[in-house]
Amino acid sequence: MTVAAIDWGFILIQTVETSLGLEAAVYALAAVGLNIHFGYAGLLNFGQVGFVAAGAYGMGLSVTLWNLNPFLAVLVGMGFATAFALILGLPTLRLRGDYLAIVTIAAAEIIRLLARSTTLGDITRGAEGLHAFIGPFRELNPFDPGVEYGVGPFQVGGNQFFAIVLGWGVTAVALVVIWQLMRSPWGRVVKAIREDEDAARALGKNAYWYKLQALILGGVIGGLAGMVQAVGKATIQPDSFVPAYTFFFWTVLILGGVGRIWSPVVGAMVFWAMLTFFQGTLAALVNEGWIPTALMDPTQVNQIRFMLVGVGLALLMVFRPQGIFGSREEMMLDVR
């Protein structure tokens, strides 16, 4: 046990670093997709991690199985996510919203369990996952893997830096696309369907087709999140697609505020900042003896930080239910 005072500087640097890092970018992107589903189109998707997995595996398998070049591999990954959206959406989107919710949560688990099954072992390599796909992507890396990149105290290696730039770059492109979509007549129809499908249909809008488009678009963006993660971690493992991640994406979205352009990005940053800050602080407090080990030992810090994020989310719902960016005025319209 150290006797030194808590190193706030170190905790703060770590906090800022993770809130700008690879995970934050991946979560932001996945939540951007979810924002299209839930925020704009009103679709309840509880299987966003399934889209993330579909994208990652689509890209990975394109390289390991079919030796496609990285750009084609990304297209295949998007194709996988689209196929997943069609499988989920075609039978359920004509029904009430809850049916999609039920199907998505199960379907995402089906993808993960299939990928880690021994039956598909020759293809997906089971629980061990895919690794060999990374080569062609590393060749595209314009940064030197041996050099540290960054500003001041924030430094990462070239490969990691490439993935981070890629992640935030793709996020930026996705945001521009969505911003344009949502200010167009297309976005108007989608928002109308979110509120009242029958009203939209009575005005001649094909609600089913728009919902399917929204499901595909958000799913493909989720797939891109999976691809960014794969490139950043140089591995695609089935157990990095457990259902809990879907709910982290939801947390991110709700933190930021549903149905706003910037909310997934800021939500992801805040989410990771909170996790890292609580982790660092709790660990330090335990180590310093401020928190007796009878109450919490260092191995429990990892779980307890998630509880604190939960508490934070609950407080947010009480004091600012619309999220960081949401519009209170818009939200109150429901209550009238």
Place this chain on the structure above:
Amino acid sequence: MSGNHRSDGGHPLADVEQVPGVAKPDPILVVENMRRAFGGLVAVDVDHLEIQRGIITALIGPNGAGKTTFFNLLTGFDSPDAGSVMFDGKDVQRLNSHRRAQAGMVRTFQLTKALTKLSVLENMKLGAKGQVGERFLPSLLPPLWRSQEKVIEERAHQLLERFSLHHMAEEYSGTLSGGQRKLLEMARALMAAPAVVMLDEPVAGVNPALTQSLLEHVKRLPDEGVTVIFVEHDMDVVWDISDWVVVIAEGAVIAEGVPESIGKNRAVIDAYLGSGQDVLESEEV
């Protein structure tokens, strides 16, 4: 004072015999053998009904008579067990609701469906048909739809002006009163330049002053070539604006005719009040 005879002289259905299922000179909608049952309850069972083009037809009947179900069947929001709808000479039975709307049958709802989180103007613009910018890829390229959007917006402002909602154009439609929402829903339906508007209880829950202005709007529609069908419980409204009245009871058409004669129709009085009553007759109609 009853009836709403067109300005161009006589009643278009003056020579039509006033019996259920009678043929009209120029029908825009023809319903044939339409039947819809929910379990053992037969909600709609209409042998034959024609709706004349360019007039206001009221659909009345006691509570639970099947009026709204009939509306849903006409507009494709529900599917009949049997039967067909001809719209403007074409069989539309296979078309689902949004295609029927595109074809020119636009409806409103009993419980108003103003899209509360869109502005009043956005609500209006949503009503316009054939928008290039509503397709996914063109929506990403504003030059493809900006000029069309301008035209639509222009039209929306004109209609809002006419319906006295102009000052609310930029507000969330969720801030409108119930009556204003009814006005908005009607104005929005007109954005689609429909051949037929179908109003499900257009003045339910609207205050008397607003009701008057709403009815004035409805009365003007036939002059613009729009056929109006509406469901209404308020008999004063029915006598005031309708050219023709169709009475539904227990799912079937039991009477139709000009409003002056419907109130005196024995079958109608029986359906509303039980047989042996003549209260409607004695009322000033």
